[in-house]
Amino acid sequence: xxxxxxxxxxPQSDVVRVVGDAGIAGQVAEGFTIPLLILDTSERxxxxxxxxxxxxxxxxxxxxxxxxxxxxSDLVALILNFVRPVVAQIAVCFSIEKQAIxxxxxxxxxxxxxxxxxAGDRYIHDPDKPKILxxxxxxxxxxxxxxIFLRRMTDHFSKELKLSRKKAYPVAQSLLDQMRLISHFQxxxxx
Amino acid sequence: MWISIVSIAxxxxxxxxxxxxxxxxxxxxxxxxxxxxxxxxxxxxSLKESVAWVPVDESCKYMCALLLVVNPAxxxxxxxxxxxxxxxxxxxxxxxxxxxxxxxxxxxxxxxxVPVAIQSPLRAxxxxxxxxxxxxxxxxxGSHSIKDYNVVLYDSRGIMQSVHIWxxxxxxx
Numbered sequence: 001x002x003x004x005x006x007x008x009x010x011p012q013s014d015v016v017r018v019v020g021d022a023g024i025a026g027q028v029a030e031g032f033t034i035p036l037l038i039l040d041t042s043e044r045x046x047x048x049x050x051x052x053x054x055x056x057x058x059x060x061x062x063x064x065x066x067x068x069x070x071x072x073s074d075l076v077a078l079i080l081n082f083v084r085p086v087v088a089q090i091a092v093c094f095s096i097e098k099q100a101i102x103x104x105x106x107x108x109x110x111x112x113x114x115x116x117x118x119a120g121d122r123y124i125h126d127p128d129k130p131k132i133l134x135x136x137x138x139x140x141x142x143x144x145x146x147x148i149f150l151r152r153m154t155d156h157f158s159k160e161l162k163l164s165r166k167k168a169y170p171v172a173q174s175l176l177d178q179m180r181l182i183s184h185f186q187x188x189x190x191x
Numbered sequence: 192m193w194i195s196i197v198s199i200a201x202x203x204x205x206x207x208x209x210x211x212x213x214x215x216x217x218x219x220x221x222x223x224x225x226x227x228x229x230x231x232x233x234x235x236x237s238l239k240e241s242v243a244w245v246p247v248d249e250s251c252k253y254m255c256a257l258l259l260v261v262n263p264a265x266x267x268x269x270x271x272x273x274x275x276x277x278x279x280x281x282x283x284x285x286x287x288x289x290x291x292x293x294x295x296x297x298x299x300x301x302x303x304x305v306p307v308a309i310q311s312p313l314r315a316x317x318x319x320x321x322x323x324x325x326x327x328x329x330x331x332x333g334s335h336s337i338k339d340y341n342v343v344l345y346d347s348r349g350i351m352q353s354v355h356i357w358x359x360x361x362x363x364x
Contacts, residue, residue, distance in 0.1 A: 045282035053289060056328045084274070084290040 008067060010079060010091045016044055018092060021102055022123035024113060025187040028133065032109040033185045035102045036131065037092065038117035048116045050086045054132050057085045062134055066141035069093065073152055076103060076141075078112075080134065096152040105183035107145055110136050149176060232268070234313075234352040235261040236344055239320070241359045246299035250329045253297065255304055256342050256356055259320045262313040270311045272345040275325035276353070278338040286338065291325045300324075301362065313346070 020038030025031055041047045054060065061083040069075040075093050082088045094103050106112045115123075115131040153172035158165050240257040254275060262268055273293035281287055295306045307321035323342055340356040 045285055046287050049281045049287055049289075053331060056331045058292065087288045087290070 007070075008065075008079070010067075010077070010089075013043075014079075014089050014091045015077075016040065016047065016090045016092055018094075018099070018102075019117055019119045020121050020123065021099075023105060023182070023185075024123075025185060029109040029111045031187040033105050033183060033187075034109045034111050034113055034133070035105045036113040036115060036123055037102070038115050038121050038123070039090075039092070040118060041116040042118060044090070046086070046088045047090060047114075050082055050088055051114070051116050051130050051132050053085055055130060060084045060086070064134065064136050066139070066145075068148070073155070076148065078103075078106075078136075096149060097156055100149055100153075101179050101183050103145065104149075104179060106136055107142050108180075108184050110138060112136060146176070230265055232264045232266055232348045232350060234268075234344060234346055234350050235263055236342075236352045236354045237261075238342075238354045238356065241356050242304070242362050243359045244299075244301070244362045249298060252327045252329070253294075253300065253324060254327060254340070254356075254359065255322050255324045256354070257320070257322050258342065258344075258354060259318060260313065260344060261318040262346075263316060265315045266348065267315050268313045268350075269347040270307070270309055270313060270319070270344055271347050273307070273309055273323045274343050274345075275323075275327075275356075276341045276343050277327075277332065278341075279332055279335045280338065281335050289331070290343075291327060291331075294324045294326045297324060310347075 017040040018037050019040045022036040022038075023033040024036055025033045028034060039047060063081040063083060065079050065081075067077045067079060069077060074096050076096060077091050077093045079091045080089065082090075094100070096103075112134050113131045114134060115129055117129075150169065150172050153175055154165055154168045157163060157168035157171045161168065161171070163171070237259045238256055239259055241255065243252055243254045245252050260270065275291040275293075277289050277291065278286055279289065293306065293309055295308060297304065297306060304322050304324070306324040307319070311319055311321070313319055323344075325342075340359075341353045342356060343351060343353040345351050
């Protein structure tokens with residue numbers, strides 16, 4: 001999704017399904033809400049390992065990049081390249097219609113938690129379950145996200161509510177404002 | 192008759208000059224290639240010894256490699272990172288590489304093992320010999336099967352060089 005419009009192929013096996021999510025606001029990231037993703041690691045024991053070994057070693061390095069998906073305007077993907085302590089790559093896809101709040105919160109906090117799990121797992125089931133915090137430095141996608149969201153949701157409302165694009169746009173803008181009441185929530189002003 | 196002899200003599204002399212020019216040109220080419228190789232930045236790393244020990248009352252193991260690091264180039268550099276890469280299998284048909292950082296502080300080490308300081312400068316055409324030390328917490332790999340160990344060094348020119356560690360001598364303290 002960079003300005004250079006670089007294409008990157010990610011193997012299907014690197015795509016990991018999100019089976020649960022939550023938002024955590026605390027003393028990290030200046031008190032902003034950080035999204036937690038519970039990833040289905042049934043096919044990816046390496047993700048279990050990444051999370052497990054973080055308990056024993058100093059913080060690691062991870063490179064992140066956001067991308068659009070060709071021929072699917074509803075999806076954006078976050079590609080995480082773990083460099084150390086464990087080498088691995090994962091890609092997480094988000095539906096703009098259904099999961100935009102996670103993307104918006106992650107971009108706002110510039111961070112995300114990931115936790116291993118299975119379908120049906122919820123954060124509340126075990127808040128102390130090991131998880132890792134991933135820093136997401138600001139890149140080109142941050143400045144493009146709002147227009148990507150508005151374009152997609154304008155299309156969606158235009159189709160679902162049978163409105164013209166001109167009339168659907170304010171609805172999408174209103175949805176963005178409503179969503180940001182939650183995704184940009186900051187606890188105690190970050191102190 | 193004399194003309195033929197003189198002609199042959201001139202031809203032989205020309206051949207000799209030509210052969211000597213070829214020899215000089217080949218020598219110059221060889222020297223040029225050596226100089227190019229010297230200018231091209233690289234690191235040569237060789238393993239001299241590797242040992243491991245378990246400190247008393249600690250749930251970990253230290254793995255150490257005595258390495259000779261040579262900078263056979265005409266540019267100076269600095270070792271900026273050293274890691275032990277352990278390839279292991281956390282699940283059937285799956286391999287992972289975990290990177291353990293070099294430790295400069297040791298617990299219960301034999302006196303002769305003094306860890307190399309990171310960052311260590313390496314002069315042009317210089318070398319450094321020292322111990323690279325890695326601490327493996329017992330539960331880090333657990334009972335997973337280990338495929339191999341490699342020590343990987345990184346320098347300030349962006350060069351990465353690894354050496355395979357294969358015979359590790361266990362020592363008792």
